[in-house]
Amino acid sequence: MCYFACAIHLKGKPVTAMQFISDLVARGRYCFSTEEATDALGTTAVATRAALRRLRQKDELAMPSRGFYVVVPPEFRNAGCLPAGHFIPALMEHLGEKYYAGLLSAAEYHGAAHQRPQIFQVMVARNKPEITCGKVRVMFVARKNVAQIPTADFKTPRGYLKISTPAATAFDLVGYPNHAAGLDNVATILAELAEHLDGEELIRLAALSPIAWAQRLGYLLELVGAQKKTAKLAKFISEKNPEPTPLTPSRPFEGISQLKPWNILVNTLVEADI
Template identity: 25%
Template sequence: MGLVAARELSEWMISQERTFASAGEIARWLGCSQLQVPHRLRGARQAGEMVCVTTGGWVPARNHRIWVDSFLDEMMRYLGHPYYVGYLTAASIYGVTHQAIQTTTLATTAALRTRSIGVHGMRFARKNDLARFPTRKRQMVTGWGNSKKALLLSTPEVTLLDLMERPKRRGGHIYLNVVAEMLDSRETIVPAPTDPDAPKLRQVSMVDPYELADAAYLYGHSTRQRAGYVLDAMADYMGVEFDTDPLRSTLPVNPRRVHYDTNIDEYDREEGWVKIDDRWNVTQWREFDPDV
C-alpha cells in the first residue's frame, strides 16, 4: 500500500515542498511499479494537477500552474547534466529586462531538445566546457508560500557575453536594453559578519570590467568585439562611465572586422552599413533602438 492516492499526489507533494519527483519515487509513494506510474497519474495529468516535464520526471501543479524555476535544478540533476540558467532568462532574474520571458534558456553539456510545458518553453544551448563558465547560486521562490529552491545562474558578465555571441535582428532592442540596464544597475555588497575589518555596505556596478575580461577568454574574438562595442555605445546612451579597456586588452591590436548583426540580409547590403567602429572594428548595419 502506498503513502498517498494518485489524485492527492499533487497536494501531498506541495505540502512536502517537493517540486520535482522521478517516476521511481512516485512509484514508491503510490505503491505501484514504475511502469504503472503514467497510467496511475493519467487522471491527475488530465486534470492539470501533475505535469510530466521530462521522461520519468514529474512536477505538481496548483490551479494548472507550475513555477519552472522551482524544479529546474532538480530536473537537471535527475537528467545528470550540469547546467546554468543564462541568456535573457538570467537577465530577467537579475532584474534587467522588463519583458516577460516565455522561454527559459539553459546552457548545458548535453544535446537536449527544446520543449514546451504549457505556455512556457525551455531551450537548451550546448556548451562542452560548461564548468569553466562562472556562475552564481540564487534562491528562487517556488510559488508555494515562502519555499525556495536553488538555481545556478550565469554571472552578469557571462550573461552579457552569451547574448553577444549571436545578436538577433528580431527584438534586437531587448539585447541593447539588457546591456544598458546592466550598466546602470548596482548591487549591494554585504561584508562577511565574521570579518571585523570588512567594509560597510557598498554598491558596485552589476558588471565588473575585470571579471568581464576574465570571462571573455571563454569566447571568440567576434563576441568580445561585439560586447565591447555595445558596452561603449550603451554607456554613452545611458550617460554612465564603464571601463572597457580590460576587455579591449583581450584582443589583438588589429582584430579582424566583424558584423554586430549576425544575420545580414540582402536588403541591409543594398542600404549599406550605418557605422564602422575603429576601436572594436565592428560594422553596424542597423540603427540601435534601445527603449530604456
C-alpha cells in the same frame, strides 16, 4: 541541493499516488521521477504511470519531461505547471546535466529585462528540444563550455536556480542575439546590466568565449554609454589583435571600415531603448 532523495514510505503501509504526492509537498518537494513514485507506491512501473496519468488528468500533476513530474499547486493550476524557474533545477538534476538560466531569463533575474520573456531560456552543453508544460515553455540553448561559465544561485520558493552572472549574461546576449530579440534589445539590456558589470570578470568571460563576442560586447557597451566598464576589455582585445568582425554577420559588410579598438565592422544601426 539534492531533489531526488530516497523514496518515501509511510510506516510500511500501502501508499496511494495522492498520499505520496501530499507527503512530498509536506516535505517541501514538488518534483519527482517515475522510478521514485514506483518505489514508494510498491507497484509496477505500468501501474504507477497509470495512477500518475489520472492525477495529470485532474491537473494535479504535470510532466514537462518523460519520466519527470511536477506537482501543480492550486495557485498555478491555470498555468498548468509550476513556473520554469521552480522546476528546472530538479529537472536538470534528474537529467544529469549542467545548466544555467541565461539570456533574457537571466536578464530578468538581474532586473534588466523591460518585459517578462515569453519563454524561459536555459543554457546547456548540447542542443535539446524545447519543452512545454501547460502554458510554460522552456528553450534550451547550447553552449559547449556551460560548466565553466560563472553562475549565481537565485532563491526561488522551491529551492535555488542557477543563473548566469551579469557578465556571463552580457556575453551570451551578444553571442546569441537571435535568441534575445535582436541587437536593439541586446543593447537596451546591456544599458541596464552595465552597472553590475566588472572589468575583471569581463576579461575572464572573454577568455571563455569567441573573440568576436568580446568585440561586439565592447562596441555595444560604448554605444550605450558604459565606456567606464570597457577599458580592460579593450586592452584584452588589443593584445589579441583579432580579425575585424561584422556587428551582424548575416548582413553585408564589404567596404566597411573597422572601428577601433574593437576591430568591429558596424554594418547595422543599433538603437537602444534608453
